[in-house]
Amino acid sequence: MPEKQLIRDVVTATLARTRSYLAEEFGIDVRGISRDSGNIELLAIHDLTAIVGVGGPVNLLVAFSFERELANVLYQRMTEGMDVAPGEEDLYRGSVVAEIVNTVIGNCTADFQQADQRISLTPPVVLDQAKRIQRMKNATFISRTVHTDFGCLDINLVGPTELFDDKLDYVD
Amino acid sequence: MESLKILVVDDSLITIKKLSAMLDQLGHTVVRTAGTGREALQAYAECAPDLVTMDITMPDMDGIEATRLIRDRFPQALIVMVTSHGQEKMVLDALQAGAKGYVLKPFRQDKLEEVISMSLKRRASHDTQASSDA
Numbered sequence: 001m002p003e004k005q006l007i008r009d010v011v012t013a014t015l016a017r018t019r020s021y022l023a024e025e026f027g028i029d030v031r032g033i034s035r036d037s038g039n040i041e042l043l044a045i046h047d048l049t050a051i052v053g054v055g056g057p058v059n060l061l062v063a064f065s066f067e068r069e070l071a072n073v074l075y076q077r078m079t080e081g082m083d084v085a086p087g088e089e090d091l092y093r094g095s096v097v098a099e100i101v102n103t104v105i106g107n108c109t110a111d112f113q114q115a116d117q118r119i120s121l122t123p124p125v126v127l128d129q130a131k132r133i134q135r136m137k138n139a140t141f142i143s144r145t146v147h148t149d150f151g152c153l154d155i156n157l158v159g160p161t162e163l164f165d166d167k168l169d170y171v172d
Numbered sequence: 173m174e175s176l177k178i179l180v181v182d183d184s185l186i187t188i189k190k191l192s193a194m195l196d197q198l199g200h201t202v203v204r205t206a207g208t209g210r211e212a213l214q215a216y217a218e219c220a221p222d223l224v225t226m227d228i229t230m231p232d233m234d235g236i237e238a239t240r241l242i243r244d245r246f247p248q249a250l251i252v253m254v255t256s257h258g259q260e261k262m263v264l265d266a267l268q269a270g271a272k273g274y275v276l277k278p279f280r281q282d283k284l285e286e287v288i289s290m291s292l293k294r295r296a297s298h299d300t301q302a303s304s305d306a
Contacts, residue, residue, distance in 0.1 A: 025278050082189055095185040102184065102229065103277050106256025113259045121229045121257070123183055 006112065007157070010058055011142060013111035014155060017104045018146055026077045032147045040141040042134055043156055043168075048093070049127040050101040051168060053161050055120035058112065060140070060159035063168060064101040067151035071097060090128075098124035125166045136170065139163055173289055176200045179221040181212040181238065182254070183230045187277070191225060191254065194281045198288075209233025209241075216242050216249065223288065226271065228255040228262060236262075236269045243270035252291050254279060 015033055022028040049065040066074070075093045084092050102124050109119045135141050142157040158164060165171055178200050182188050192202045204219045206212040210232045216224065224242070228235040235253060242249050252273040253266045263274050272291035275284055 021278070078186060082193070092186060099184050099186050103256040106229070106277065107258045109262070110258030110260070113261065116261060118261050118265070119259050123229055123231050 006057060007060070007140070007142065009112045010054070010060065010108070011144065011157065013108040014062065014104065014157075015144060015146070017108050017111070018153070018155065021100070021104050021107075022146075022148065026074060028073070028148050028150065030146055030148060034145045034147065036143055040135065040143050042132055043141055043143060043158070045127065045131045045133065045156070045168070046154065047128060047130040048097055050094075050097040050124045051127065051166060052101050052105050052124050053122035053166065054105060054109075055122075055161070056117050057114055058119060059161050060157045061161055061164055061166075061168065062101065062105050063154075063156040063158065064097065064104075065154040065156060066097055067153070070148060070151035070153060073150040074100065094126040094128065098126050122166065127167055131168070133158070133168055136163065173199070173285070173292070176222040176288070177203045177219070179204045179206065179212070179215055179219060179224045181206045181209070181215075181224060181230070181235065182227040183207045184227070187227070187254075191279075191284075194279075194284055195225075197281065198285055207231075209235060209238030212238045213241055213245075216246065222250065223291070224249065224251045225254045225275075226251050228253060228257050228266065236265050239266065239271050240269040248295075250291060250295055252287055254284075 019030045046065040046067055048071045049063050051061055051063045053061050075096045078096045079092055140159045144155045146153040163170060178195055180188055180191050180202050188205050195202055203221055204215045206215045208230050226235040226239055239251050251271045253271045254275045256277040258276060272294050273287040275287050
C-alpha cells in the first residue's frame with residue numbers, strides 16, 4: 001500500500017476509534033474534529049500528553065495531547081470507585097491518559113493491518129509539560145483536534161520515528 | 173467457577189487496578205502483579221499461580237515472548253492475554269506462544285469471566301487428551 005494511503009488510513013482509524021472509545025467508555029461525545037489548514041510547521045503540545053510509537057509499515061509516533069479539564073474528567077470517570085491514595089492522583093492521571101492512547105492505537109492495529117506484518121507498539125510515555133516542536137524538512141506532522149464538551153484532545157502523528165526520541169525531541 | 177490464584181502482568185497501573193478489582197469480584201485472588209515480561213518470569217517461578225493475565229506491549233520484554241518463556245519452563249502454565257492489540261497476527265502469535273485465551277481491551281467483567289472459563293476448559297480437555305495418549 002502506498003505510504004500516503006497508509007497514513008490516511010491510520011488517521012481515519014485513529015479518529016473513529018477515539019470517537020467510539022470516548023463515547024462507550026467515558027460517556028463523552030465528540031462534538032467535532034478540526035484540522036489545521038495548510039502545512040503544519042509547529043506542533044504545540046499541551047501539558048499532559050501520552051505517546052506511543054507504532055512500528056512495522058506505519059513507523060509513526062502518535063501523541064494524544066489533552067487539555068487539562070478533559071484529562072481531569074477522564075481521570076475522574078476511569079478511577080470512579082477506586083481507592084487512589086492521596087498524593088498519587090498525578091500518577092493515576094498519567095496512567096489514565098497512557099491507557100487511552102494505548103487502547104485506541106492498539107485497537108486500531110486491527111484496522112490498518114497488512115498481511116503477515118506485525119505492527120508493534122511501544123509502551124506509552126507520558127509527558128507532563130507543554131512544548132513546541134518545529135518541523136524539520138523531512139519530518140511528517142499530522143494533527144487533528146477532537147472537540148468535546150470538556151475540552152480538546154489533539155491527536156498528533158509525527159514521523160518517521162527514527163527522527164525522534166520517545167519524548168518527541170529530535171535525535172541528533 | 174473455582175477460585176484461582178492469579179498473576180496479573182501489565183505495565184499500566186490503572187489496568188492492574190481495574191483488572192484486580194474485577195478478578196476479585198469474580199472470586200479469584202490476585203497473588204502478585206508484574207510490570208514487565210522479565211518480571212513476569214520471575215514472579216511466575218516464585219508464586220506458581222493458577223492463571224496469568226498477560227499484556228503484550230511492555231517495556232523490557234513483550235508479553236508474547238514472556239508467554240513463550242514461561243510455557244517453555246512451565247508447560248502447564250495457563251496464560252490469557254489481556255491487551256489492546258487487535259491485530260490478527262498478534263492474536264495468532266500469542267496463541268502460538270501458548271496463550272489459551274485473548275481478551276481485548278477495553279474489557280468487561282463478563283467477557284473476562286467467559287475467556288477464563290473457556291481457557292480452563294481448553295486446558296482440561298488438553299490434559300484429558302494427553303493422559304489418554306500416554
